[in-house]
Amino acid sequence: MVNQKRVVDNFIEMVKISSPSKKERKMADYLTKVLNGLGLEVSEDNAGEIIGGDCGNITGFLKSNSKNKKTILLSAHMDTVVPCEAIFPKIENDIIKTDGTSVLGGDDKAGVAAILELLRVIKEDKLEHPNLLIIFSIAEEMGLLGANVFDISKYNIRYGIVLDNASKPGRIVVEASSLAHGKLRITGKAAHAGLAPEKGINAFLVASKAVGALRLGKVDFETTANIGAVHGGEAYNIVMPELEMLYEARSQNKQKLDELLKETFDIFEKACKDEGAKFTHDVKIIANSFALDENEEIIESIQKIMKKLSLPFEKTKSSGVSDANIYNNKNIPTINMAIGTSKVHTVEEFISIEDLVMDAKILVEFIKNYED
Ligand SMILES: [Zn+2]
Structure with missing residues (x-):
């Protein structure tokens, strides 16, 4: 089961790790350790060398333990916009924000937190799951640089979920510019x-x-x-x-x-x-635009989950770009899921504990109901 305290503590711990674009090394090392501890096959690519950053994209692969053998992509980015030199998060009335001197970095560490909680729940509750490919990308905020050079061709992916849209959980982006x-x-x-x-x-x-x-x-x-x-x-x-x-x-x-x-x-x-x-x-x-077909499997599946969790399901177009553009451009049908972050790219950025926890619940429910 999703553990609220664990999600919040983990999120707070991660936002305190400064990780501006091209300087994500500390965050990369942190995630490598966590993914290793959860039993994933972890690797770091050479994206850092190519784009001039201090680390590469971190991937974790969790092999299927069920009859469902296809591979699902889950992704969030490690970098945040500035100012993020030193981040002092605080919780007020179940809202997580900063002291006003930096961004929170919930964009996109709320996405990272949801993925990590899913992996913890899978391990703890011995959930059946398909192959899971986790990508924590670098330099998304500088123009999707990490995802762009990631070699995804060696994986055979059914579809993907990027967790990086700044609106209320329930919404998914199916078209972007x-x-x-x-x-x-x-x-x-x-x-x-x-x-x-x-x-x-x-x-x-x-x-x-x-x-x-x-x-x-x-x-x-x-x-x-x-x-x-x-x-x-x-x-x-x-x-x-x-x-x-x-x-x-x-x-x-x-x-x-x-x-x-x-x-x-x-x-x-x-x-x-x-x-x-x-x-x-x-x-x-x-990045090039994408528009997912209405009948795309991922849309149908996620819609059921949103309904189950009583969230207002909505498909939207975005004029913003995300790593989902890159994966769709590489022929992997990928949605960008809303994760509840607000006022992103400002020092007033915040997220409610309710939404942060809901992000993890969506992923857990999704995996529980997954079929090839
Ligand atoms: Zn983002």
Whole structure:
């Protein structure tokens, strides 16, 4: 049976382990130890070397002990956004939050906690289960970097559950957008702003000629674009030589995203050419969209479990991306399950004990009712 005290204690212990993206080593070592203790075959891949982090994705494999021999993927990410240098969690009125100086990191340690509690219940209650592949990924928050380089081809997976959606338990994400992001850079030319401004090319002025023509914000019902930050310039008296913009675009429709990106780059290209400046960018597609078929087995199975637990079942579309995009792109039907985290990516992040425990209950019920 799911043990509330154990889930909460374990969650608190894990959120205190600082694990910003690419610096998940302590969390990886912690999970390796726990998974080993629970009898899983544990391994760490070389994702850290590939992406420049201090550890790889941690996987645990638990071999089937029943007639059900297929493999189910369960996954959550180890990294959290900043600030997360030192985390001081506290419980008030059955809500877990921090002292306000850091994120909580319930995104995604609530997901990790649910998976670990499932494994503990399996062991304690000797539950029958299929093959379980657990992936604790790295650098999800930097653009799904860990999952992206994980070699999943050696496993034959029936379907997957990613636990990483910030809404109330009961909801599952069955469709998510494509996402592209990166820096747009305009390189002009520096000159003394008072003595010889005509010898310079002001990158800001060049940008202003392009920006008005861009499609930003809600481009259409399934497409968005944003310039989230602008950096450039040195001083009052220097013509701004360079300007960098953080750009992102999302769409449920991959073709629309490709077209929007091309249009955006062309606009900057032209403005730069007209003014004698140079345009470069490193915008990349981070993940492609997915849309699960309505009749997908995982949707039907999880719906039954939500009903059994009297949770309001809901299928949703998300404009956010998660490791579920990557696994779906690799042809593993994968849902992203809501885990009850709130105000994620802020220092006000919180989760209720009720939801945290419910996440584990959903997984336990799912395994109890599982059939190949
Ligand atoms: Zn997350």
